Amino acid sequence: MLELKAHKALVVKFQSLFALLLLIVILSIFAENFFSKNTFWLVLTQVSINMCLSVGMTLVILTGGIDLSVGSVLALSGVIMAGLLKNGLEIPSLNIFISFSLFGAILAGLIVGSFLGFFNGLMITRFRIPPFVATLAMLTIARGLTELWTGGAAITGLGKTFGYLGTGRLLGVPVQVWLCAAIVLIFVIVLRKTRFGRYIYAVGGNEKAARLSGLNVNRIKLLVYTLAGALAAVGGLIVTSKLNSATPSAGDGYELDSIAAVVIGGTSLNGGKGSVLGTILGVLIIGVLNSGLNILEVPAFWQKLVKGFVILVAVAIDKLNTDK
Amino acid sequence: MTQTQNDNIVLKATGISKTFGGIKALDGVNLEIHAGKVNAIVGENGAGKSTLMKILAGIYQGYEGRIFLDGQPADFANPKEAQDNGIAIIHQELNLIPYLSVAENVFLGREFINRFGLISYRRMHRETKKLLDRLDLHISPRAKVSELRIGQQQIVEIAHVLSLNARIVIMDEPTSAISEHEIEVLFDLIRSLKAQGVAIVYITHKLDELFQIADTVTVLRDGKYVGSGLVEELSHDDIVRMMVGRNIKDFFVKSDTVKSGEVLSVRDLCLAHPERPGDYIVKHVDFKVQAGEVLGMFGLMGAGRTELLETIFGLHPKASSGSIFINGQSARINSPNDAIDSGIGFITEDRKQEGLVLQMSVASSISLASLKQTERFGFLSDRLETRLARGYVDRLKIKTPSIRQIVENLSGGNQQKVVIAKWLATDPRILLLDEPTRGIDINAKNEIYRLISELAQKGLAIVMVSSELPEIMAIADRIIVLSEGKRTAEFARSQFTEEAIVKAAIPKSLKLQTLQKTKDQKCSN
Structure with a gap:
């Protein structure tokens, strides 16, 4: 009986991997240029932004929450980095002008993203606003701030060095892929090998039991939302660097792809169950599907339909396997 | 026949x-x-x-x-x-919709319809009233179910069943x-x-x-x-x-232990009612527990027993007043974390809702409240966690195929042992137990009793809340009785009689057969 269960758990554990492989096989058959080195790097670079967002989203969803603001936070962080790098910070009323180095501008963007995440966490823990509502508000607020900062126009011409991150290669591997790999590695270790990671699972699995076991539930959540904001800012860095410009509409709707990836990766929206590794597979499934449908020249509107159904099927299979 | x-x-x-x-x-x-x-x-x-x-x-x-x-x-x-x-069934967990009225619940799915196709509330209320009268429950059919006490809700379920003939x-x-x-x-x-x-x-x-x-x-x-x-x-x-399936031996009775000095002293503890301003759930409670002693705490539902333990454990820092001394030192406990640091462990009444993260493994559950001790160079060590968990699985005879088994799959008795192990792993001096044997079978109960006795022998101070008289009389060295938030009596083991304990537990309002609330003296905050 138990062996049967373990066997089943194995299948459930690897079902996303099976799905990904199946998808690759199918696309390789139907799209002749699909199975190639080019596509390999293309997919990996295309998914890098969603990977950053989804790692953060995994943490948030593991605590039983949700973060709808990541797309907007990505945009704001991106335009802050670009704006500070290009124009510096000028406050005419105080007659202050600060110019920013490349590193300083990036750091400022990351700090802004983290702060917005922190603010989400504050609303959720101190004011007991449901995560859905708090981050929905932040989605609008951050987008508004982005438009205010840019005046609605893109900030372009950021220089070659800045573009290195989004277009350069190191040892033959795109820099953004290195960055993602590092982030994934860090958070796999955080979740599996640190107290903080274990506590995330406990909070999402049973908040009351976690509190009664002496865990500082609020502090854990605050940190998780802050990290989600920081990772969204990293996403903003990649997208801005890739395009060598920051557009105020960047990241629009990215939160949905990110939630989809986490869910396809087997993380439960109720919290307490899931992993970063699952999320990687979810991100890759969406990425491979996107590239494949593009190569097959499936019209954009149909692509949306297909993606929607893939999400439904993935989660339905997961439910069928885990219930009973 | x-x-x-x-x-x-x-x-x-x-x-x-x-x-x-x-x-x-x-x-x-x-x-x-x-x-x-x-x-x-x-x-x-x-x-x-x-x-x-x-x-x-x-x-x-x-x-x-x-x-x-x-x-x-x-x-x-x-x-x-x-x-x-x-054939109708009334489940243990009632199946009522809290924000609908009594009448709406009784006739859910079978509402009376008037000639305009709308619900005829007048008829529904009239019929519900009839049923409630038959059951001698004098509440309005319009009352929201969420506003009723559990006992009243149960009678509403019975009314529903009767309406089905x-x-x-x-x-x-x-x-x-x-x-x-x-x-x-x-x-x-x-x-x-x-x-x-x-x-x-x-x-x-x-x-x-x-x-x-x-x-x-x-x-x-x-x-x-x-x-x-x-x-x-x-x-x-x-x-x-x-x-x-066999002759059970007499109820397990705790052996005498050496009491060695006061560990926990609670003075003038009050807890304000969360909804009724000026009313209190716990009223000026004092008690002391010595090392090696099991203090039983008896009371009926609503006597404030659980809330008293929760207050000691730092769950109601804002609503409570009074002082707690541990080993003679005044302790400031504003959160469960403070309580754990002061050497208190709390085994809650509802292990599934409050005691365990059900999807976690036995090992992770045992280490949860003391995870720091399984850390090495800032990272969790599987080896240390395994050693910790194995130790408690052996010591408490937790029946599980592996320490990586999900606790949800364990039996109630073994789940309870995992909760106890979690607290023992924090190396407590004081253990608060709230209905520790609720919902577990007789064999597991006896093992828990033996365990409590052993822990007392090792010098822990134990406070055990129980509503089962035979149990508390067998395990406790001393019993205090709570009624309506107040401490009404204290008994040493030689004075234990069912009659005296129950008598002290029955609220005055019930004794007088009136519903009039007794006026209580105010608690200072």
């Missing part, structure tokens, strides 16, 4: 078996249900009582065996069919969540339903209730039919023997 009784059989089930995923939950069970009688079904947890009832109520299909209703073969495809045949009413552990007074009301109600010819199927594992209310009893054990008979012809010991 006499001829007349046979004539009264409304439902007969023979050879019922049911399998879940390869495990036999029921194995050839027989049952006879008599009209106008309370037919009790008893057995320990996991004996198959609820499964059998769910088959009768049409909730489970796919069983072996045969069911006869009024002598005719019957097989219900769904709960609706069973209802149409006059049920001839067979199945009650699954109906007294598990209601107060003594409400139990009396329920029993009166059951007697009157009986007189009206309704067949009551009464599931319980409390034997005292059996002798108070039941006419016949059927005993199940491990999914098997053990026997049945008339309650008046059986003794308490007969039934226990049938339930347990």
Whole structure:
């Protein structure tokens, strides 16, 4: 009986991997240029932004929450980095002008993203606003701030060095892929090998039991939302660097792809169950599907339909396997 | 059995078996249900009582065996069919919608419609009122269910069942969540339903209730039919023997331990009521516990026992006042974390809701409250965690195939041991236990008692809340009684008598048979 269960758990554990492989096989058959080195790097670079967002989203969803603001936070962080790098910070009323180095501008963007995440966490823990509502508000607020900062126009011409991150290669591997790999590695270790990671699972699995076991539930959540904001800012860095410009509409709707990836990766929206590794597979499934449908020249509107159904099927299979 | 009784059989089930995923939950069970009688079904947890009832109520299909209703073969495809045949079930967890009114709940799905196609509330309220009157429950049909006490909600469920014209009413552990007074009301109600010819199927594992209310009893054990008979012809010991399958020895009694100095002292503890300003749940409670001592805390539902423990554990820092001394030092406890740092462990009443993260492994559950000790260079060490968990699994004899097993898959008794292990891993000096044996079988209970006794022997100070008198009298060195938030009595072991303890626990308002609330002195904050 138990062996049967373990066997089943194995299948459930690897079902996303099976799905990904199946998808690759199918696309390789139907799209002749699909199975190639080019596509390999293309997919990996295309998914890098969603990977950053989804790692953060995994943490948030593991605590039983949700973060709808990541797309907007990505945009704001991106335009802050670009704006500070290009124009510096000028406050005419105080007659202050600060110019920013490349590193300083990036750091400022990351700090802004983290702060917005922190603010989400504050609303959720101190004011007991449901995560859905708090981050929905932040989605609008951050987008508004982005438009205010840019005046609605893109900030372009950021220089070659800045573009290195989004277009350069190191040892033959795109820099953004290195960055993602590092982030994934860090958070796999955080979740599996640190107290903080274990506590995330406990909070999402049973908040009351976690509190009664002496865990500082609020502090854990605050940190998780802050990290989600920081990772969204990293996403903003990649997208801005890739395009060598920051557009105020960047990241629009990215939160949905990110939630989809986490869910396809087997993380439960109720919290307490899931992993970063699952999320990687979810991100890759969406990425491979996107590239494949593009190569097959499936019209954009149909692509949306297909993606929607893939999400439904993935989660339905997961439910069928885990219930009973 | 006499001829007349046979004539009264409304439902007969023979050879019922049911399998879940390869495990036999029921194995050839027989049952006879008599009209106008309370037919009790008893057995320990996991004996198959609820499964059998769910088959009768049409909730489970796919069983072996045969069911006869009024002598005719019957097989219900769904709960609706069973209802149409006059069989209704009142689950342990009530199935009411909290934000609808009493009348809306009673007639849910069968609302009266007026000629405009709208709900006729007037008629629904009138009919509900009639039913409530019949049940002697004087509340408005318009009242929201969420505003009623659990006992009242239960009566609303019964009203619902009666509105279905049920001839067979199945009650699954109906007294598990209601107060003594409400139990009396329920029993009166059951007697009157009986007189009206309704067949009551009464599931319980409390034997005292059996002798108070039941006419016949059927005993199940491990999914098997053990026997049945008339309650008046059986003794308490007969039934226990049938339930347990052997002669149980006398109740485990805690051995005497050396008391070595006061560890916990609680002074003038008050806890404000969260909804009623000026009212208090815990009122000026004082007590002390010594190392090696088990202090029993007895009280009825609503006496403030759980809240008292919660306050000590730092769960209500803003609403409480008073002082706590640990080893003679004043302790400031504003959160569970502070409490743990002060050496307090708290085994909560509801292990599934409050004690465990059910999806976690046995090892992670044991280490959760003391995770720091499994850390090495800032990272969790599997080796240290395994060692910690193995130690407690062996010491507490936790039955689990592996320390990586998910705690959800363990039995209630073993889950409770995991919770205890979690707290022992924090190396506490004081252990607060709230109903530590609730919902676990007799064997597991005895193991928990032995464990508590051992822990006291090792010098822990233990406070144990329990509503089971035999249990608390066997385990505690000293008992304090709470009633309506106040400490009303204290007994040393030599003074323990059931009568005296219960007398101290009954609220004054009940003793006087009035609903008037006693005025209490204000608590300072």
